[in-house]
Amino acid sequence: MVGDSSRIAGQDGLRADARRNRQRILAAARSVFAEHGIDAPMATVARRAGVGVATLYRRFPTRDALVRAAFAQQMDTCARALTEALADPDPWRGFQRLVETVCALQREERGFPAAFAAAFPDSTGEHARARERAERDFMTLVRRAQAAGALRPDFHPSDLVVALLSHCGLVTALPGDRAASRRLVAYLLQSFRAEAAHGALPAPSALSLRSLPLAAGGSTGHA
Amino acid sequence: MVGDSSRIAGQDGLRADARRNRQRILAAARSVFAEHGIDAPMATVARRAGVGVATLYRRFPTRDALVRAAFAQQMDTCARALTEALADPDPWRGFQRLVETVCALQREERGFPAAFAAAFPDSTGEHARARERAERDFMTLVRRAQAAGALRPDFHPSDLVVALLSHCGLVTALPGDRAASRRLVAYLLQSFRAEAAHGALPAPSALSLRSLPLAAGGSTGHA
DNA sequence: TGCCAAGCGGACGAGATCGTCCACTTGAGC
DNA sequence: GCTCAAGTGGACGATCTCGTCCGCTTGGCA
CATH class of the missing domain: 1.10.357.10 (Tetracycline Repressor, domain 2)
Structure with missing residues (x-):
């Protein structure tokens, strides 16, 4: 289980769809943060990105991580x-x-x-x-x-x-x-x-x- | 009922205890705002002032009014x-x-x-x-x-x-x-x-x- | 001292946000 | 096409904050 990455595609260890979602989340985050400040609800970011909140939280466990990555x-x-x-x-x-x-x-x-x-x-x-x-x-x-x-x-x-x-x-x-x-x-x-x-x-x-x-x-x- | 202020004591139209509470609220607000920022919960201010939230809201209907008065x-x-x-x-x-x-x-x-x-x-x-x-x-x-x-x-x-x-x-x-x-x-x-x-x-x-x-x-x- | 309007406090319902859980879907390799 | 781990979404319970409502208390005046 550990170290077996033969099945994963991207160089970052993410599946293609996951990588796509990650980018959409970051774009949405920049847009939402610009509009409502960095305290905007996480759900708003998820909605604008067209993903569920779980997906957002899986990639960025904390708001801080999302903010950092977004900028x-x-x-x-x-x-x-x-x-x-x-x-x-x-x-x-x-x-x-x-x-x-x-x-x-x-x-x-x-x-x-x-x-x-x-x-x-x-x-x-x-x-x-x-x-x-x-x-x-x-x-x-x-x-x-x-x-x-x-x-x-x-x-x-x-x-x-x-x-x-x-x-x-x-x-x-x-x-x-x-x-x-x-x-x-x-x-x-x-x-x-x-x-x-x-x-x-x-x-x-x-x-x-x-x-x-x-x-x-x-x-x-x-x- | 209107214009009859013969029963009120203070020059600001507040009863003595109310005026006292008002001062305690302002002091508490300054203290709480200094500690937690001006977004601190109103209930925290009320608790520190030793009054109920209703008293706080009666004197200062909005957070903005409280902030202004406090400073x-x-x-x-x-x-x-x-x-x-x-x-x-x-x-x-x-x-x-x-x-x-x-x-x-x-x-x-x-x-x-x-x-x-x-x-x-x-x-x-x-x-x-x-x-x-x-x-x-x-x-x-x-x-x-x-x-x-x-x-x-x-x-x-x-x-x-x-x-x-x-x-x-x-x-x-x-x-x-x-x-x-x-x-x-x-x-x-x-x-x-x-x-x-x-x-x-x-x-x-x-x-x-x-x-x-x-x-x-x-x-x-x-x- | 008695009256009563002004004042009081805390319970409460509404609404928002958080972060997790779990059953379903899908991409990638064979 | 088949398999299955990676990925997904949204429902959900917990927590927090707001601002109001209502029955009780008290200061000020007669």
């Missing part, structure tokens, strides 16, 4: 943005684009901000390794941008969390108001510039960057 | 901060203190941020008059601070909403992390300074300031 693609985009930022020869431009990309995602993908904020406190997830790497990468980016004299010297890596979570809150409070979101991003980026450093800042947060959901691992979320 | 004092503090800011001979210092006061309130009073954000979309409340005045006052403050060359000329009154709501989101996502909150406030205030105006900003939000919950009227909230 794994967006999380991946965040992780990719970090890689691209590091690859940019101009570290400030990389930094700027990283922040803008993540914020644009939060702004455009309804439901994602809530998923983003919800995923945040979980620093003990199974993606610890990917997160550690993201943390290290981001610190490298910060150091480079500071060495280039573009990023203010007192910028602390945890300030990224501050920026992203506050932006998250803004787009949650004012969904659809793109101007407000863009305005905040512009203000924050300006104040991160070296030229903006006038007085001393209060002490940075003790937040571990480890909990940053920038790199959420593969796009499957299927354990 | 009316904090709203008043916001309104007072605006008045004081206008009275300050240094308009920038007034502006700065206004933002810091409101953000400190959001930071320190657990539950208030949620109430603040929840109260926000309601621009049609019965406090329209007070709000209009607050809006006018704030615009005066902005104009003065800009004339003094302290506030950047492209600052738009709706940017206050952007700042307060994003801060709101931050403290909601990271309750207890005062350093993060202070850091965001410092960054935002720096980027609002005239010296920080480097490039052009994206267009401001079309938000009406009318919806700003800065002035929520009297401290009673009892209609």
Whole structure:
């Protein structure tokens, strides 16, 4: 019984119809979460996907698992943005684009901000390794941008969390108001510039960057 | 029967025991909302207040009414901060203190941020008059601070909403992390300074300031 | 002290959501 | 085509929350 997978077809161990249903559930989840928030009833997701609740629960035993899987693609985009930022020869431009990309995602993908904020406190997830790497990468980016004299010297890596979570809150409070979101991003980026450093800042947060959901691992979320 | 108030004792038309209960409910609501968020069951509030649910519903027919009343004092503090800011001979210092006061309130009073954000979309409340005045006052403050060359000329009154709501989101996502909150406030205030105006900003939000919950009227909230 | 309207509390029915269980269906290999 | 494990759907009991109803209590005034 154990290890005998000769009968299963897909590479993910799912039968063709099951894999199809899984995709429909994820699409439905994104749509429902965007419309009603991530607290929408599971049954609503199941109905929109055209499957029974049991099927939904079998694939995603908890709401959290469903949320993560539904927005794994967006999380991946965040992780990719970090890689691209590091690859940019101009570290400030990389930094700027990283922040803008993540914020644009939060702004455009309804439901994602809530998923983003919800995923945040979980620093003990199974993606610890990917997160550690993201943390290290981001610190490298910060150091480079500071060495280039573009990023203010007192910028602390945890300030990224501050920026992203506050932006998250803004787009949650004012969904659809793109101007407000863009305005905040512009203000924050300006104040991160070296030229903006006038007085001393209060002490940075003790937040571990480890909990940053920038790199959420593969796009499957299927354990 | 109508208009005969000869038998009622308090100036608010409530019997002494009822007035006492009302206060206990408000205290309990603040405590429960701080602990479990403003979506906590009404019955929990009633239990903590030591009253029956019927008593709670009689005083506050909707959760919204309870939330408003529970945080009316904090709203008043916001309104007072605006008045004081206008009275300050240094308009920038007034502006700065206004933002810091409101953000400190959001930071320190657990539950208030949620109430603040929840109260926000309601621009049609019965406090329209007070709000209009607050809006006018704030615009005066902005104009003065800009004339003094302290506030950047492209600052738009709706940017206050952007700042307060994003801060709101931050403290909601990271309750207890005062350093993060202070850091965001410092960054935002720096980027609002005239010296920080480097490039052009994206267009401001079309938000009406009318919806700003800065002035929520009297401290009673009892209609 | 007595009256009575204002005030009170808890039981209760309605409605929503959760997550499981089980009998039926179907895809994939032979 | 046949077999059967994987997959499915919806009914169901448990739990929670809401807001009202109604019989009892009490504060304030005469």
